[in-house]
Amino acid sequence: MREPLSVERALERVLAAVTPLPPETVSLASCEGRILLDELVAEADLPAFDKALMDGLAVRASDLAGGVRELRVADTIAAGRDPSSLAALAPGSAARIMTGAPLPPGADAVVMVERTSAVAGDARSVRCLDVVAPGENVAPAGSDVRAGERLLAAGDWIGAAEIGVLAAFGRIQVRVRARPRVAVLATGDEIVPPGTTPGPGRIRNSNGPMLLALARDAGAETLDLGIAPDEKEALARQLGRGLESDLLIVSGGVSMGEYDLVGDVLRSLGVEVLFDAVAIKPGKPFTFGTRGRAVVAACPGNPVSGYVIFQVFIRAALRRMIGSATPAPPMLRGVLSGPLRTRAGRTGYHQARARFESGRCVVEIVPTSGSADLVSCARGNALAVTPAGAVSLAAGDPVDVLLLDHFDVR
Amino acid sequence: MREPLSVERALERVLAAVTPLPPETVSLASCEGRILLDELVAEADLPAFDKALMDGLAVRASDLAGGVRELRVADTIAAGRDPSSLAALAPGSAARIMTGAPLPPGADAVVMVERTSAVAGDARSVRCLDVVAPGENVAPAGSDVRAGERLLAAGDWIGAAEIGVLAAFGRIQVRVRARPRVAVLATGDEIVPPGTTPGPGRIRNSNGPMLLALARDAGAETLDLGIAPDEKEALARQLGRGLESDLLIVSGGVSMGEYDLVGDVLRSLGVEVLFDAVAIKPGKPFTFGTRGRAVVAACPGNPVSGYVIFQVFIRAALRRMIGSATPAPPMLRGVLSGPLRTRAGRTGYHQARARFESGRCVVEIVPTSGSADLVSCARGNALAVTPAGAVSLAAGDPVDVLLLDHFDVR
DSSP: OOBBBOOOHHHHHHHHHOOOOOOEEEEEETTTSSSSSSOOOSSSBBBSSSEEESSSSOOGGGGTSSSSEEEEEEEEOOOOOOOOOOOOOOEEEEEEEOTTTTTOOOOOOOOGGGGEEEETTTTTEEEESSOOOTTTEEEESSSEEEEEEOOOOTTOOOOHHHHHHHHHOOOEEEEEOOEEEEEEEEEEEEEEEEESSTTTTTOOOOOHHHHHHHHHHTOOOEEEEOOOOOOOOHHHHHHHHTTTTTTTEESSOOSSSSSHHHHHHHHHHHHEEEEEEESSSOOTTEEEEETTEEEEEEEOSSSSHHHHIIIIHHHHHHHHHTSSSSSSSOOOOEEEOOOOOEOOSSSEEEEEEEETTHHHHEEOOOOOSSSSSSHHHHHOOOOEEOOOSSSEETTEEEEEEEEEEEGOOO | OOOBOHHHHHHHHHHHOOOOOOEEEGGGGGGGTBSSSOOOOOOOOBBSSSSSSSSSSEEEEEGGSSEEEEEEEEEEEEEEOOGGOOOOOOOTTTEEOOOTOOOOOOOEEEGGGEEEEOTTTTTTTEEEEEEEOTTEEEOOSSSSSSTTOOOETTOOBBHHHHHHHHTTTTTTTTEOOOOOOEEEEEEOOEOOOOTTTTTTTEEEEEHHHHHHHHHHHTTEEEEEEEEEOOOOOHHHHHHHHTTTTEEEEEEOOOSSTTTTHHHHHHHHHTTTEESSSSSSESSSOOOEEETTTEEEEEOOSHHHHHHIIHHHHIIIHHHHTTSSSSSSOOOOOEEEEOEEEEEEESEEEEEEEEEEEEEEEEEEEEEOOOTOHHHHHHSEEEEEEOOOEEEEEEOOEEEEEEOOTTGEEE
């Protein structure tokens, strides 16, 4: 009988077996959700000049040292004005200035427009109602970013803020790793397409659409291989197609029954099976292998098993493919809202709802009828994790929890 | 002078002004990340028959009451077999059975294959090494789902598990609301496209690419309107184009300077401006209006302002458009890792890194040079929120925190 690997050991083997995909250069609009391959170093100061942070009057602060007074308006400076075109501000004068515009030489502060007023009968003068200190409402050159500063590191995850930073420094072509191509194949003579009414003894394919959605959501390009029967030749044909992808996810056919052909057929196709049993509940017969750079993750046919195996192992494999330095699922420590008992033997993953109350993550276990109960997954937003061995936890006990994607909108 | 609205009041007005988009029917592969419009009620029991949960032997548990014994193999039942084709199991006999297959009449338990062994010289018999209780390793008909049970509610967010549930019950066409069409326009004479080297006094457009990325990530279809100058006619043309979308996001041109034309031009285009100042820092001149069903969110040009306004208001507007019943950003309570001081007057949003330690959310404030410092956003994964009024918090004090999308991979 197969000796199941621990979850930790299995995850190590998965991550050791997966190689990051080749680099490619994509546009700024296409790099979201990927990992930056090259660091970004500022080639110039930002701002490049002393910049107004408010609409108002650029002044010499020393002119106002004596209190509120009138100043002569020497210029009006819009954002975008060439700093070298600006005349120095003479004592007793001021320049109307817009947010983002360069200060004229000599000016060292901005009085906000709300604190100025017109001078009756004299359009060329303005009254300052506030005293300002030198530097007030001004961003000095280089105060946001210094030339030579590293703004983004190789390995950084690229989100909207990173895209803004890349744009600000002219990096409109971005080197990242290719998006993983993921094929999904459901197996089993009893499975019919979701659009079909299942005959007696049969069920619709829920694993395929679910695994495809998980893969898309993890940033992969997906290929739906549909359903393969429990028949060697047809299975080999469809598994062979899937092996042309970067990652092939199979559901079903990995238990110990006479019709569980997936492991054997994968081996016959040249796949090196790295393990075929993990001490995880649900999902024990999870089978994982490689052929060249292609990776195969074959999950048991029970939908909850596939869901859990994806969250624990397959997402990590995909994150490694795109170059993440921290591919493993992040775990946090929560507090149980009620009791949780499990039997010995395997690391348990329990559908759960996590919510945050008074700074703590409160974890409520979702009732379930077992590993076919995909509805329990839909009712959860997290997985509570219990160690192998008999576990008897009470309300208020700490528990490890893995927050699932989009947990906050569910 | 404009009296700024509180953040709460402004968010109420945004959500009251936004109407959900019209329904459309899409395929299972296209409904992810949207909101379900129609509930899903199970039309039949799941499983539809008493189902084997293990590969092994379907038995009459009472046959094994006396202990380990040999049974005669009467049938081999694969998953997918028509239950009505199964002969009743006679006392003293067993059927080889695969996971997911229907139990024959009379059988009430499954002995896992690992706990059976062959009988030397008698291929038609098998030895059971385990005693089983009635019901062991069997999912009775209806144990996962009962016909008539509500599995998904109208208003549920659709993720991978929900897609699996929809597939399992044959719902391959799904009614959801249309994806929001979002146009993004940056304004300002000083702004140049990211692929251009800015002349003296000018800066690259970082807001446009950042806001487009945020909108895409929130599930919108996006239209990049580029950059408009601070000139009424050109601005009116581009704002007019943007108003053909469901939501127009503008950056810049909403301060109090002479070149801040956006509010006036929007009004001249028939937009009803609902507010043009919010007691939020950064982002005070946030201007919000509607024209028919179209919505305009005009943010100050400082990149951090746009980033914060999106997270607090625009994401909520988009979630309301797709039909979410809980569009407002979810807030949780964390604990500060260091001191945080702010001045009075406006609700403060501070770039922060949230991490989970011992069941608590620890919030570290990201140092920043101010509202132009988009790099600080890239270094955070959350926003710490301080109330209007003078705030002086110490390490260990509780603080409200808004976890940003993908916070766990950053």
